[in-house]
Amino acid sequence: MRIAVLIKQVPATDKVKMDEKTGTMIRSEMESELNPLDMYAVEEAVRIKERLGKKVYITVISMGPSQAVEAIKDAISMGCDDGYLLSDRQFAGADTFATAYTLSAAIRKIRRFELVFTGERATDGETGQVGPSVAAQLDIPVVTYVSCVEKITDDTIRVQRLIEGGHETIEVSLPALLSVVKEINEPRIPNLAGKMKAKSTTVLTLTADQIGVSLDKTGLSGSPTRVVKMFYPKLSRDGRIVKARDVDTVVDELIEFMRKRKLI
Amino acid sequence: MLDITEYKGVWTLGEVRDEKISPISYELLAWGRKLANALNVDLASVIMGKDVKNELNKLVHFGADVVYVVEHPKLEHFLPDVHARILEALVKEFRPEIFIASATTYGRTVMPILSAKLKTGLTADCTELNVDTQEKLLLQTRPAIGGNVMATIKTPLHRPQMATVRPKGKKPMKPNMTRTGKIIFKEYSEKMYESKYKWLSFERDKTSDLPIQEADVIIAGGKGIKDGKNFSMLYDLANIFGGSVGASRSAVDMGWIPYSHQVGLSGKTVSPRLYIAAGISGAVQHVAGMSSSETVVAINTDPDAPIFKVADFGIVGNALEILPVLLKKLSESKE
Ligand SMILES: Cc1cc2nc3c(=O)[nH]c(=O)nc-3n(C[C@H](O)[C@H](O)[C@H](O)COP(=O)(O)OP(=O)(O)OC[C@H]3O[C@@H](n4cnc5c(N)ncnc54)[C@H](O)[C@@H]3O)c2cc1C
Numbered sequence: 001m002r003i004a005v006l007i008k009q010v011p012a013t014d015k016v017k018m019d020e021k022t023g024t025m026i027r028s029e030m031e032s033e034l035n036p037l038d039m040y041a042v043e044e045a046v047r048i049k050e051r052l053g054k055k056v057y058i059t060v061i062s063m064g065p066s067q068a069v070e071a072i073k074d075a076i077s078m079g080c081d082d083g084y085l086l087s088d089r090q091f092a093g094a095d096t097f098a099t100a101y102t103l104s105a106a107i108r109k110i111r112r113f114e115l116v117f118t119g120e121r122a123t124d125g126e127t128g129q130v131g132p133s134v135a136a137q138l139d140i141p142v143v144t145y146v147s148c149v150e151k152i153t154d155d156t157i158r159v160q161r162l163i164e165g166g167h168e169t170i171e172v173s174l175p176a177l178l179s180v181v182k183e184i185n186e187p188r189i190p191n192l193a194g195k196m197k198a199k200s201t202t203v204l205t206l207t208a209d210q211i212g213v214s215l216d217k218t219g220l221s222g223s224p225t226r227v228v229k230m231f232y233p234k235l236s237r238d239g240r241i242v243k244a245r246d247v248d249t250v251v252d253e254l255i256e257f258m259r260k261r262k263l264i
Numbered sequence: 265m266l267d268i269t270e271y272k273g274v275w276t277l278g279e280v281r282d283e284k285i286s287p288i289s290y291e292l293l294a295w296g297r298k299l300a301n302a303l304n305v306d307l308a309s310v311i312m313g314k315d316v317k318n319e320l321n322k323l324v325h326f327g328a329d330v331v332y333v334v335e336h337p338k339l340e341h342f343l344p345d346v347h348a349r350i351l352e353a354l355v356k357e358f359r360p361e362i363f364i365a366s367a368t369t370y371g372r373t374v375m376p377i378l379s380a381k382l383k384t385g386l387t388a389d390c391t392e393l394n395v396d397t398q399e400k401l402l403l404q405t406r407p408a409i410g411g412n413v414m415a416t417i418k419t420p421l422h423r424p425q426m427a428t429v430r431p432k433g434k435k436p437m438k439p440n441m442t443r444t445g446k447i448i449f450k451e452y453s454e455k456m457y458e459s460k461y462k463w464l465s466f467e468r469d470k471t472s473d474l475p476i477q478e479a480d481v482i483i484a485g486g487k488g489i490k491d492g493k494n495f496s497m498l499y500d501l502a503n504i505f506g507g508s509v510g511a512s513r514s515a516v517d518m519g520w521i522p523y524s525h526q527v528g529l530s531g532k533t534v535s536p537r538l539y540i541a542a543g544i545s546g547a548v549q550h551v552a553g554m555s556s557s558e559t560v561v562a563i564n565t566d567p568d569a570p571i572f573k574v575a576d577f578g579i580v581g582n583a584l585e586i587l588p589v590l591l592k593k594l595s596e597s598k599e
Pocket residue numbers: 013014036485486487488489511512513514515526527528529530531532542543544545546547548549550553563564565566569581582583584
């Protein structure tokens with residue numbers, strides 16, 4: 001069985017700090033990391049490999065700038081087998097549709113995969129659209145919000161989805177794409193052997209030419225959407241902060257506050 | 265090249281849950297009405313299900329001019345390929361210029377599939393939608409990077425212009441029982457209902473009747489709540505408000521409450537009218553999921569806790585002492 005895991009490199013969230021005065025985000029040192037929510041996708045693929053044995057082979061695929069090799073290597077150090085970086089100037093400025101177009105074209109080019117994993121969403125763009133869009137462009141079924149892989153056979157997979165109000169169990173034919181949520185597992189910390197393997201593995205880079213995509217369908221020119229404006233909202237609220245010297249009084253004040261705002 | 269002038273009207277994607285039209289569908293009509301009025305076009309709602317006949321007029325009362333209905337036993341559960349295939353057929357036949365859905369697990373699954381099939385754009389999780397009246401284009405505003413950046417996006421040359429909007433972003437309009445509208449039933453061949461999915465079962469989450477994304481009020485607890493048992497206090501409070509219980513990742517990681525309640529970067533993004541954060545420090549990853557709440561109340565023993573920066577009302581004090589008193593006073597005033 002061949003598994004592909006789609007991962008993205010994103011700005012490291014724990015490096016994000018709030019500007020005390022403006023209440024906006026400071027991202028001075030733009031450090032990057034493997035999208036934290038993609039680690040669950042990588043881990044699940046590796047667990048399937050461990051469960052089914054050696055006949056499973058996991059390929060990591062990412063579209064991004066050359067530094068994204070680091071994120072691919074992080075995934076390999078967790079137990080994936082090889083990696084591809086889709087990198088080309090033409091890919092810049094892609095929205096989710098154009099990203100998914102390029103990813104699905106590359107998947108087709110690389111080989112047939114029985115399973116494709118993605119994270120629930122990337123912590124920068126936060127759309128969660130790339131997975132379902134890749135599946136639609138590959139014309140394979142997608143199962144989103146997967147919280148448990150129950151059973152895999154040669155041509156089907158049974159999973160649970162975490163949806164509003166509970167868990168749904170669903171079976172789908174393979175090949176299929178699964179986007180997973182945090183509940184599914186606890187990602188491992190790579191061990192020394194894993195790190196050594198990642199170091200010695202060469203990540204192959206594919207350009208637009210090599211994938212064979214038409215340039216007008218990738219990057220900004222292939223994107224149906226356009227960003228027309230960006231702004232930074234003020235997150236801090238300058239609210240009233242009171243010390244609870246006397247619990248009774250402070251609760252009365254809170255109730256009064258909520259009444260005024262018509263919350264009770 | 266697509267002739268965009270052939271596309272007219274605003275559509276919303278209704279949702280059926282537990283065999284009923286979900287309130288989300290009425291929220292969407294409030295979003296759609298504003299856009300349809302600005303463009304001076306009809307507002308339509310699409311609804312798919314096994315048996316939804318009884319409630320269709322409600323969609324009209326809540327603002328729809330037209331309702332497209334597709335009924336079939338195979339539509340009882342969400343089979344993504346079937347839903348997307350039918351929506352694709354409807355869009356190709358009736359050509360709306362705008363199509364919006366809710367950013368629920370349903371909308372966030374079926375809309376990207378549909379937009380890929382239609383080769384058009386889709387903007388996720390919008391908190392604001394407007395019409396550029398000059399260009400007659402949909403302006404879609406959404407947060408990114410944990411709410412730290414807002415972007416306004418448009419889809420100039422592709423149709424329909426598609427977006428999902430955050431649940432609870434708007435209240436449904438007051439229903440008008442005298443409104444009339446057109447109800448159009450569509451039927452498709454059995455082939456349209458063939459699916460690669462087999463729906464097996466649904467297990468309800470015992471800890472939540474109301475998913476946090478759809479709650480008006482969220483009482484959230486963090487590590488400062490000290491023990492899973494103490495969460496019963498939060499549930500009692502949530503009950504008084506008719507709301508839900510949320511949690512920080514630390515509380516979830518301690519096993520005090522299931523992951524479906526987690527708010528934040530690796531959990532859910534919520535925008536309730538009231539968010540009470542008790543014993544939550546307010547790490548950027550948590551704030552990412554709740555900063556768009558209308559009113560935030562924070563209770564924390566540490567006066568320097570970052571949660572106070574995003575609070576409208578903050579209490580420096582012990583949540584385990586304050587919450588029981590709040591609970592007592594609120595239940596007394598209810599009686
Ligand atoms: C990639 C990534 C993703 C993450 N995603 C999320 C996410 O989705 N959601 C999330 O919440 N976190 C997330 N985190 C974790 C986040 O960084 C914080 O660690 C977490 O939010 C802290 O939870 P907490 O506030 O409950 O605990 P703590 O930070 O330990 O804070 C507990 C607070 O309770 C206060 N306190 C203690 N006792 C009392 C008392 N008796 N009464 C009142 N207050 C009291 C303390 O002063 C303290 O401020 C993520 C982290 C990373 C790296």
